[in-house]
Amino acid sequence: xxxxxxxxxxxxxxxxxxxxxxxxxxxxxxxxxxxxxxxxxxxxxxxxxxxxxxxxxxxxxxxxxxxxxxxxxxxxxxxxxxxxxxxxxxxxxxxxxxxxxxxxxxxxxxxxxxxxxxxxxxxxxxxxxxxxxxxxxxxxxxxxxxxxxxxxxxxxx
Amino acid sequence: xxxxxxxxxxxxxxxxxxxxxxxxxxxxxxxxxxxxxxxxxxxxxxxxxxxxxxxxxxxxxxxxxxxxxxxxxxxxxxxxxxxxxxxxxxxxxxxxxxxxxxxxxxxxxxxxxxxxxxxxxxxxxxxxxxxxxxxxxxxxxxxxxxxxxxxxxxxxxxxxxxxxxxxxxxxxxxxxxxxxxxxxxxxxxxxxxxxxxxxxxxxxxxxxxxxxxxxxxxxxxxxxxxxxxxxxxxxxxxxxxxxxxxxxxxxxxxxxxxxxxxxxxxxxxxxxxxxxxxxxxxxxxxxxxxxxxxxxxxxxxxxxxxxxxxxxxxxxxxxxxxxxxxxxxxxxxxxxxxxxxxxxxxxxxxxxxxxxxxxxxxxxxxxxxxxxxxxxxxxxxxxxxxxxxxxxxxxxxxxx
Numbered sequence: 425x426x427x428x429x430x431x432x433x434x435x436x437x438x439x440x441x442x443x444x445x446x447x448x449x450x451x452x453x454x455x456x457x458x459x460x461x462x463x464x465x466x467x468x469x470x471x472x473x474x475x476x477x478x479x480x481x482x483x484x485x486x487x488x489x490x491x492x493x494x495x496x497x498x499x500x501x502x503x504x505x506x507x508x509x510x511x512x513x514x515x516x517x518x519x520x521x522x523x524x525x526x527x528x529x530x531x532x533x534x535x536x537x538x539x540x541x542x543x544x545x546x547x548x549x550x551x552x553x554x555x556x557x558x559x560x561x562x563x564x565x566x567x568x569x570x571x572x573x574x575x576x577x578x579x580x581x
Numbered sequence: 582x583x584x585x586x587x588x589x590x591x592x593x594x595x596x597x598x599x600x601x602x603x604x605x606x607x608x609x610x611x612x613x614x615x616x617x618x619x620x621x622x623x624x625x626x627x628x629x630x631x632x633x634x635x636x637x638x639x640x641x642x643x644x645x646x647x648x649x650x651x652x653x654x655x656x657x658x659x660x661x662x663x664x665x666x667x668x669x670x671x672x673x674x675x676x677x678x679x680x681x682x683x684x685x686x687x688x689x690x691x692x693x694x695x696x697x698x699x700x701x702x703x704x705x706x707x708x709x710x711x712x713x714x715x716x717x718x719x720x721x722x723x724x725x726x727x728x729x730x731x732x733x734x735x736x737x738x739x740x741x742x743x744x745x746x747x748x749x750x751x752x753x754x755x756x757x758x759x760x761x762x763x764x765x766x767x768x769x770x771x772x773x774x775x776x777x778x779x780x781x782x783x784x785x786x787x788x789x790x791x792x793x794x795x796x797x798x799x800x801x802x803x804x805x806x807x808x809x810x811x812x813x814x815x816x817x818x819x820x821x822x823x824x825x826x827x828x829x830x831x832x833x834x835x836x837x838x839x840x841x842x843x844x845x846x847x848x849x850x851x852x853x854x855x856x857x858x859x860x861x862x863x864x865x866x867x868x869x870x871x872x873x874x875x876x877x878x879x880x881x882x883x884x885x886x887x888x889x890x891x892x893x894x895x896x897x898x899x900x901x902x903x904x905x906x907x908x909x910x911x912x913x914x915x916x917x918x919x920x921x922x923x924x925x926x927x928x929x930x931x932x933x934x935x936x937x938x939x940x941x942x943x944x945x946x947x948x949x950x951x952x953x954x955x956x957x958x959x960x961x962x963x964x965x966x967x968x969x970x971x972x973x974x975x976x977x978x979x980x981x
Contacts, residue, residue, distance in 0.1 A: 432899075435896075435899060436903065438969070441969055443971075452971060456933035456936075456972055456976065457931075457932045457933050458913070458919065458932070459893050459912055459913050459921065459932070459933070459936035460893065461970070461971055461972050462971065463971035480969055480970060480971035481969060481970070481971065482891065482892075482893055482966075482969075482970035482971060482972055482973065483893050483896070484893050484894075484895035484896055484912065485895055485896055485899045487893070488896060488969070527919075
């Protein structure tokens with residue numbers, strides 16, 4: 425398994441690390457049992473675009489790199505544009521991800537979606553991203569069907 | 582890849598080892614001048630045959646086999662594990678021994694996968710957990726063996742945590758119900774004393790590349806009269822136990838490597854154990870760290886498995902790699918699966934802890950300076966990753 429140069433760049437020099445203390449929206453996804461947890465905080469500008477965005481991530485190289493790149497991609501976007509970022513776009517932006525690491529880009533896009541919905545709900549408005557961890561028929565993290573599941577079931581994004 | 586400082590520190594000797602120059606020299610003639618097929622009748626073939634059989638004799642004596650014929654050279658350690666598990670269980674069952682297998686939960690996949698296959702083919706499999714100290718106890722084995730148990734397979738020295746099992750006692754329990762005892766001794770060969778007669782096992786697997794020999798050669802100790810069906814069939818080499826033209830250079834190199842391990846062990850084993858203990862003490866001095874497996878149980882001299890809580894192992898591994906340091910981890914993300922190491926889970930290490938594991942293994946070319954460089958480098962990496970975590974302070978307090 426090899427990471428692209430861009431994944432390694434974002435892993436070694438992650439952008440937008442931290443927490444916005446007076447954030448408008450907060451999204452925390454993942455689970456320490458699965459080995460990855462991501463928290464995204466967003467601050468909106470007057471045009472309700474993402475003016476500032478920061479992340480904290482516990483996870484592997486891909487989890488950190490996908491978190492970092494998604495914050496770069498989302499900056500300046502409208503809420504609708506931000507929730508529309510797909511895991512494939514994240515992976516493509518990084519120059520590809522190993523198949524076993526695709527779930528990391530789901531984590532990153534989910535974190536952003538939760539943060540956006542958190543803002544909207546706090547405003548008394550309807551969420552636009554809806555429930556996360558939607559099933560993707562094309563993604564099977566259990567490539568080896570004999571692999572022991574149990575804890576992994578809960579980690580299946 | 583180092584970050585330009587050029588320092589390269591290899592601390593993954595349990596994964597593989599460089600071939601010792603003395604081993605290379607012993608092997609070289611067999612690639613060129615002495616290239617004969619050891620199964621050919623003319624002089625060049627007889628020369629290869631004699632070199633191979635001399636090696637077998639020396640190897641057999643070194644592991645306490647009663648005759649050289651009990652040593653079967655294979656293409657790797659995995660092949661030796663596969664051949665032993667499949668070959669003994671199937672023939673044992675056919676001879677009326679029953680179809681129950683006991684396997685420890687922290688075996689290498691080279692043992693677990695063939696056992697799993699046998700389970701699908703109708704064998705009844707009991708998976709025996711080690712205790713939290715990383716040891717498979719004879720009394721626990723005694724609780725699960727049955728009259729119809731045909732095979733017990735328990736790894737000798739665990740490749741991830743380094744704990745050494747009481748093989749002699751385990752074999753006595755297996756033999757008490759008429760079962761055959763196999764052990765994956767790939768990490769132990771040469772590192773600690775290994776005597777087949779003393780340990781009383783029926784089969785054992787070995788590999789050359791863990792002891793400064795070449796990759797691509799392993800061996801299976803198969804005690805005389807142990808039921809066995811070969812995995813590879815064809816020309817009937819290795820007394821029909823493993824067909825295929827023998828890797829004469831590899832066999833000569835493996836045997837030379839084992840000879841060097843044993844000759845140097847009186848000084849090398851304590852030297853490695855001291856380096857290992859320095860690694861353990863140095864990491865345990867860091868906040869929120871722990872050692873996997875009991876500290877005071879029987880241990881291999883070269884393996885330490887530690888946890889830095891609240892850090893994901895692959896991130897640590899990659900950051901250490903940036904500094905020229907090679908180690909391995911039991912985190913899920915390093916294996917391409919979603920679960921952390923089955924070895925760590927088997928000793929009761931919770932997944933959220935196992936994700937932060939780091940296996941550090943020292944070897945022949947490891948110096949005290951290498952270990953200090955590792956111990957100097959690790960804390961900054963761990964602090965940085967913990968600072969980036971959204972849950973570290975919440976889960977483990979403020980100690981960085």
